[in-house]
Amino acid sequence: MLSVLRGHDGRAVEECLETAHAMPSETLIRNETDRNDCRADGLNTILLAQAAAGDHECVDVEGSGDSAVRLKRLGICSGRRLTVLRSGDPMILRVVGSRIAVSRSLARSVVVAAVSAAAGAEVRSE
Amino acid sequence: MTTDRAPAEGTARENGTAQEHSAGAARVIRVALTGNPNTGKTSLFNRLTGLRSRTANYPGVTVEIRRGVWTDGERRFDLTDLPGLYSLDALSPEETVARRFLETDSAADVVVLVADSTNVQRSLYLASEVRELQVPLVVALNLSDAARAEGIRIDVDRLSRELGCPVVSVSARTGEGLSELSAAVVSAAGETPVLPAPSIDLPVVASEPASCASGCSRCAFAARYDWAEQTARASVDAPAAEDQISAADRLLTHPVIGPVVFLALMAGMFFLIFSLADVPMTLVDTAFASVGDFVGGLFPAGPVHPVAWAAGTVSLALLTFAGAYRLAGISWTRLSGTAAVAVASATALLPPDELRSLVVEGIIGGVGGVVIFLPQICILFFVISLLEDSGYMARAAFVMERFMRFVGLPGRAFVPMLSAHACAIPGIMATRTIENRRDRLVTILVLPLLTCSARLPVYSMVAALLFAGSPGTGALVFTGAYILGITAALMSAWVLKKSILPGDTEPLVLELPPYRLPALRSALLTVWDRARVFLQNAGTAILMFSVILWALAAWPRLPESDLPSPAADQVAALRTEAAQAAGDRAEELSGEADRILRQHQLSHSFAGRIGRAVEPVFRPLGFDWKINVGVISSFAAREAVVSTLAIVYGLGEDGIDDEASLVETLRRQKRDDGRPVFSTATCLSLLVFYVLAMQCLPTQAVTRRETGTWKWALLQFAWMTVLAWTAALITYQTASVLTSA
Ligand SMILES: Nc1nc2c(ncn2[C@@H]2O[C@H](COP(=O)(O)OP(=O)(O)OP(=O)(O)O)[C@@H](O)[C@H]2O)c(=O)[nH]1
Ligand SMILES: [Mg+2]
Numbered sequence: 001m002l003s004v005l006r007g008h009d010g011r012a013v014e015e016c017l018e019t020a021h022a023m024p025s026e027t028l029i030r031n032e033t034d035r036n037d038c039r040a041d042g043l044n045t046i047l048l049a050q051a052a053a054g055d056h057e058c059v060d061v062e063g064s065g066d067s068a069v070r071l072k073r074l075g076i077c078s079g080r081r082l083t084v085l086r087s088g089d090p091m092i093l094r095v096v097g098s099r100i101a102v103s104r105s106l107a108r109s110v111v112v113a114a115v116s117a118a119a120g121a122e123v124r125s126e
Numbered sequence: 127m128t129t130d131r132a133p134a135e136g137t138a139r140e141n142g143t144a145q146e147h148s149a150g151a152a153r154v155i156r157v158a159l160t161g162n163p164n165t166g167k168t169s170l171f172n173r174l175t176g177l178r179s180r181t182a183n184y185p186g187v188t189v190e191i192r193r194g195v196w197t198d199g200e201r202r203f204d205l206t207d208l209p210g211l212y213s214l215d216a217l218s219p220e221e222t223v224a225r226r227f228l229e230t231d232s233a234a235d236v237v238v239l240v241a242d243s244t245n246v247q248r249s250l251y252l253a254s255e256v257r258e259l260q261v262p263l264v265v266a267l268n269l270s271d272a273a274r275a276e277g278i279r280i281d282v283d284r285l286s287r288e289l290g291c292p293v294v295s296v297s298a299r300t301g302e303g304l305s306e307l308s309a310a311v312v313s314a315a316g317e318t319p320v321l322p323a324p325s326i327d328l329p330v331v332a333s334e335p336a337s338c339a340s341g342c343s344r345c346a347f348a349a350r351y352d353w354a355e356q357t358a359r360a361s362v363d364a365p366a367a368e369d370q371i372s373a374a375d376r377l378l379t380h381p382v383i384g385p386v387v388f389l390a391l392m393a394g395m396f397f398l399i400f401s402l403a404d405v406p407m408t409l410v411d412t413a414f415a416s417v418g419d420f421v422g423g424l425f426p427a428g429p430v431h432p433v434a435w436a437a438g439t440v441s442l443a444l445l446t447f448a449g450a451y452r453l454a455g456i457s458w459t460r461l462s463g464t465a466a467v468a469v470a471s472a473t474a475l476l477p478p479d480e481l482r483s484l485v486v487e488g489i490i491g492g493v494g495g496v497v498i499f500l501p502q503i504c505i506l507f508f509v510i511s512l513l514e515d516s517g518y519m520a521r522a523a524f525v526m527e528r529f530m531r532f533v534g535l536p537g538r539a540f541v542p543m544l545s546a547h548a549c550a551i552p553g554i555m556a557t558r559t560i561e562n563r564r565d566r567l568v569t570i571l572v573l574p575l576l577t578c579s580a581r582l583p584v585y586s587m588v589a590a591l592l593f594a595g596s597p598g599t600g601a602l603v604f605t606g607a608y609i610l611g612i613t614a615a616l617m618s619a620w621v622l623k624k625s626i627l628p629g630d631t632e633p634l635v636l637e638l639p640p641y642r643l644p645a646l647r648s649a650l651l652t653v654w655d656r657a658r659v660f661l662q663n664a665g666t667a668i669l670m671f672s673v674i675l676w677a678l679a680a681w682p683r684l685p686e687s688d689l690p691s692p693a694a695d696q697v698a699a700l701r702t703e704a705a706q707a708a709g710d711r712a713e714e715l716s717g718e719a720d721r722i723l724r725q726h727q728l729s730h731s732f733a734g735r736i737g738r739a740v741e742p743v744f745r746p747l748g749f750d751w752k753i754n755v756g757v758i759s760s761f762a763a764r765e766a767v768v769s770t771l772a773i774v775y776g777l778g779e780d781g782i783d784d785e786a787s788l789v790e791t792l793r794r795q796k797r798d799d800g801r802p803v804f805s806t807a808t809c810l811s812l813l814v815f816y817v818l819a820m821q822c823l824p825t826q827a828v829t830r831r832e833t834g835t836w837k838w839a840l841l842q843f844a845w846m847t848v849l850a851w852t853a854a855l856i857t858y859q860t861a862s863v864l865t866s867a
Contacts, residue, residue, distance in 0.1 A: 073213035097245040103633035
């Protein structure tokens, strides 16, 4: 499934997400996040709670309370790669080399983008 | 005292620490172990000090600071094990303890950061923070055996340069690298000043981003993780991490299959307990019975010289005290000495017959009634220990989280709830990992409802009464009792959350550790420690209970002339008949007369009066007054009910058939109307009562300590008592109707 991502832009990401069947419709993504303006490169972003299995890049963690700290100190913070291993509630992520289970309610405060093609290829060649 | 500590030995060594500290000639280096949760800090601590603190393959096992002495050749280190930290942003009580310790300048001369060799990058995050505390730091790359097996190579020198501190590869399991570690610690302790920390380009202030153009969410976390990633990439050569969920996890964390596997595992464990423990339990049982027989035979039948008798009994009693004090770690002070001498002299006043009864029925019967369950306890802890080290427990927590969340328990409550299945006390201690105070309170309050190992004897007794010796149905009773405990805990949590402790539940964030092959050695050591605690308890608390209870059941005496008239007539008739009959028949008849006498004596005794006084409370639950005595005596420790029943029913027996096992004796008991005492309905009601009742004084004390007031301990007691009584009532009444129909 991940190969779909290779060498594509934001459109391809959405295709990819739809093939994963775990995704709500495109409009829902837009409504729930409405964060497209937040990225200089115009990549579509979604909430981690909606993310399908596969690689994502963490863009932002909303809020500043203890919950946000709890996520960030585990590496769920901007710039890290989050691999969704199992979606659902709670979901399982791989981040900074370990598996982390996160409740969906917390995953709603995490904004992710599909990994850019270059970064994805780099990871695979490592 | 927490029961999860290795007993006696641990305390002895800890006491040693203080003395050696002041007396030692060379300077003792104080070393603190820190690191991410589950990187093997406690395993390393145990390896270095020879102590046995609890370890398990999931995060958040250690919640307290613990000290020990580590000797390496002639050097001596004062070692401190700390709870794990993901970062210095401590959120929960146990993290705060660890953080405060690290930030106190004078607390440690050297900090050893225990890192996970199989995931260096994650450990580097905390390392970068600890580096900035400006304490001498040594990084110990633990689990190097596991890393090697996974084909991970670490350039230790490179990493050491990047971090600006010594780095050594060690393994707490194989013991490799420990001498390098001590050398690194010694040199770090002597080195002043500390090298500057690697500079990480941290954002100065968390400025409100007006536009999200570039640095919208750049924060200290991100900066440190960027650094950790670069540093790890430069010095670690690891095969690419799989980006798929593993096959095992696919099953074990499945929303439907996961819980089914969990239940199956539990049922399997109980089946194992029953089928494997059967033979050793019978052995222990007959061993105690024949010891009782043998000892009983030692008592002189005829009159003895009073001086010789007194000297003999006093010295025997003092010997028993010496043994029990040694077991319990009580020293001979003026108080304990006086108590021992007083009780010993009192025993000398007992006539031989009475003393025989005290020793055989009171001590051997009472203690034996509990010790018999040792094999089951051992198997339980062996299996739990294997499961805990395998990494499965975190998956169990993962699949059960849905149910917990539904009733308002936080995901973090899983470790406490798992620990409470061994004993509620470490469970309550483990709630220190719960950050939210209300969540923590709810968890503490419901934890004692979960089946602890002290309930095992009761469950086992009831299972044997209900289904003689069939491991399958026995396991079913166990599973049912465990599920009842879990359900009651979840329900109670829900009620508490809806009433006095409302509020949002903390959502789950939990690291799922990698699966690891459990070490047989550590499982066996756990079993050994638990068995020792169990036997210690049987040899001290249960022994004392048994003696007191025996005394309460033996006095005041009822002279034969004071027998109530119908019984007196009956006894007289039996006696005359026996005098005319011959052989076996005569023995049988006079035995029956004795039995009636003993029964009346028993109900005339203090224990009998107490048991009968509370009859109105417990009659609706189907308990007779002897069970009531058991219920009351298990107020402080629930397993005491087994020894109490052994004593109370044992005393009521005719004394001919001393070798009968407890269950056989119980099954023989009849009510006044001739129905058996332990009918199915009574057994079930007793089981339900013991699943739900709060009968553990030490747990109450720990609840009080951890919550700060007696209020919560009392609430816990009241709630559980009401729950137990009501549920047992419903059980008994329903089962009576069903079984009579
Ligand atoms: N193979 C291997 N396993 C280890 C080693 N060290 C620890 N373990 C295992 O790792 C798990 C965690 O060990 P603990 O000592 O409890 O870890 P901890 O750092 O004290 O954990 P917390 O108290 O939760 O912070 C246990 O299952 C150990 O058996 C090691 O060197 N090699
Ligand atoms: Mg530990």
